Amino acid sequence: MAKAFASQGDMSEKKTSFTEIGEGLYAFTAEGDPNSGVIIGDDSVMIIEAQATPRLAQKVIDCVRSVTDKPISHVVLTHYHAVRVLGASAFGADQIIMSDKARAMVVERGQEDWDSEFQRFPRLFEGHESIPGLTWPTTTFSDSMTVYLGKRKVVIKQIGRAHTAGDSVIWVPDQQTMFTGDIVEYHSACYCGDGHYEDWGATLDAVKAYDPQSIAPGRGDALVGRDMVDAALTNTRDFVDSTYNAVKPVAARGGSLKDAWDAVRDACDPKFRDYAIYEHCLPFNVARAYDEARGIDTPRIWTAQRDLEMWEQLQG
Template sequence: MATKSSANGADPEYREESFVQLVDGVYALTSDSEPNVGAVEAEDFLVCFEARSTPAAARRWLLRLRERTAKPVRYLVLSHFHAVRTLGASAFDADVVIAHERTRTLIAERGRQDWAGELARTPEAFPEAEGIPGLTWPTLTFSHRLTIPLGGERGDLELRHPGRGHTAGDVVGWLPQQRILFAGDLVESRAAPHCGDAFHDEWATSTLDNVEALGAELLIGGCGPVARNRAEVDAAIAQSRHFLDELRRTVTDVRDRAGTPAEAYRAAHDALAPRFRDRPSFDTLPLAVRRCWDECDGVTWPRIWTAQRESEVREALAPSR
């Protein structure tokens, strides 16, 4: 079932959202342009995956979830540090907020700048932004794997760090008994990967290899519809890898022949637009090219994005006509 509502009280064409019950006790709210979120029922509590951009956005998801279960949220899992996935955390009243240890580092280092930059670029994605109480801080972090027993015959939820990719601290939620994977922004079924804070080489190789090796049969990606069988899961991983491979190939080719970042952007755009131009997040390609170019120059840790820097990079690589 899908609904439309207004993000800011003035936009009647606000993003369509679909509530999905994947199996008994496992739910997702998906959208073509909002971050996907999910929840897993344990015997007497809930684990929620992702927090959305504001408490108001989170409450919209929780209202749908409360139609199915009244169990309290014990754990809220953040897949990474970006504002659109973290700043709604206060609405969950979770006992524990879990993230990778590098996500805590990134929030401290650049959380304010990411918040300001995303709000400036897409204010419609932050409904009732004045209700955000501040940065979201994890209360429990881990490095490689953390297991949450769900009780009864429900099995475990495994939180894993498959490697650096979309950010340095990506976390996936894996239900091995149900073969369901909450992949965060590491995998996109029908969107262009957002790569401004990425580690492209690792993401396109070992990180996606580790995701693929899980053998998921249902996958909830960063946004868009659920991949509902092994063939669709494999296709989602393959198209995410294809985007990264083409980005790396075109940027590296231009740099190796002493070209410019603007030329690299045009080459990447020409290679990727036929498949991705109409998909969410393709407009972030200038940021992806700039980050990939930096990696070629030996900048191993992503530079911090501010609203001003993003504007300058967009104008330098893809000047407005």
């Protein structure tokens, strides 16, 4: 019998942090668990990423209430993954915002992703019984949109495919601060199972072109100052490229998925084995890299059954 996914045994509580990354801007982080962001405007608050369940979202709300009593008016979801969106109901926001592409992915694969992620990573679904169902946006956009929280301008934009085809970033120009979702990580593995390796580097270049002074990444510590921002961009690029560049020659010669797995372990273990969720991400990253290197542009839908079949292949 194949051993369990690494994440199924990861049940230890993570320490949370609430870090100010600019005036009225905060990053909620949890040692490699999914991050959330907070933007405080003149009259209300915008939340970036909703956590996996309403119970986990309450931890973010408690942090918000430690710094402001303004109502939460907007929740922005950078992409469709269950661990990012299923807690949205807890915030009671007037608007839930996603890109058109991200919403289309909820339609296409939202339930399958929920079932898959729940099987893979049970700890992240603490209080799952409180989830009312799939999270649907009230507002979508095709390229970019601007929200004013009083006088504070917030730009929500798609700048390229990376972690998914529907990724958005949130830019706060008055503080030169960006919330990147899982396009950028810090000392955490990138989850690339629904990603686009060939495009990811150009999307990181697009992030850098904004010259952000601070970034709230998808996972890992808040990035304050150019040095930390640049280090995270460099490390994220290295992680993605190291994975894909190990797989491409295997796929070109007709090697197997297991051959690709061995090649990625050889290339990435020495550099990244101590990164958060590395072992969890690795099989999904290899499978997606193997598909993309063989010309499959649209990531295949992960289901709970496909997860197990893929893992059996790799263990074999």
